[in-house]
Amino acid sequence: MYMNHENIYDHFLTYLKKEDKKQSVLFALSLLEEEKLSIEDLYKHILAPSLIFFECDVNDEDICIWKEHTRTSIIRTIIEAVYPYIVKRLEKIKPIGKKVVVLTPAFEYHEIGAIMVSHLMVLQGFDATYIGANTPKQDIISALRAYHPDYIALSVTNPYNIVVTQQICDEIKKFFPEIKIILGGQAFNDQAALSSVKYDYLLSDFDAIKQFADEVSV
């Protein structure tokens, strides 16, 4: 019987450190199956930290990039396998009647945060669709034309992608002034980065999604 998130996290890391995909995936899914953790807690306390705090062992430096890629791929498999559990929860979720398109902009390959955000938004009653990583400006515009969302959420990790984010936000505001722009991701840890970007909401972490849902569903 687990006492707290820390114990679960440590247990999960023993599998991840060995790149044991089978045990990592089975263990993570068993937490949901046996209702030891909610999807929200699995993402917040287990999966996200396992990537954010990934550190290279000094002895492993030569193979570190390979290890990081392998870990990312394991986490991605788990997130995709969580989707049926989201569908199961949908029966109990009251839709709030707001559509969101989630993506990462051109040149931004870090997409795990964006995928998790789209899932967590669905769990809060949003009609949220993840349209991909490294999304060129033109494809974003086409998606907005097709989906007519209330919000577009951009996840940006690398600070050097703020310039492209600024250009995308300018176009969105020009062609779709009614669509509200949500920004999130590590690139905005330094809020000075935002001075040149047109946006409506800055959400810092997973908890902010719930607060945002409460705010816009009234």
Ligand code: B12
């Ligand atoms: C996995 C990973 C990769 C993978 C990504 C694979 C994929 N399919 O996503 C790959 C190998 C592609 C990669 C590449 C690179 N990476 Co990398 N990567 C990481 C790593 C280890 C984990 C990222 C991750 O998924 N975290 C888990 C998610 C859940 O966290 P998150 O995205 O931050 O999301 C949280 C919040 O930011 C927030 N959030 C995020 N988006 C949004 C959106 C909304 C709307 C909301 C509400 C919240 C929200 O919610 C989450 C929970 O709090 C980080 C280490 C780290 N400290 O993060 C480095 C890291 C981000 N990478 C880094 C770098 C430098 C690179 C490369 C430039 C390396 C290189 N030289 O090639 C390239 C750049 C590629 C590109 N053009 O984008 C640096 C960035 C440093 C910086 N500040 O500039 C980091 C921090 C590593 C480091 N310590 O140096 N990387």
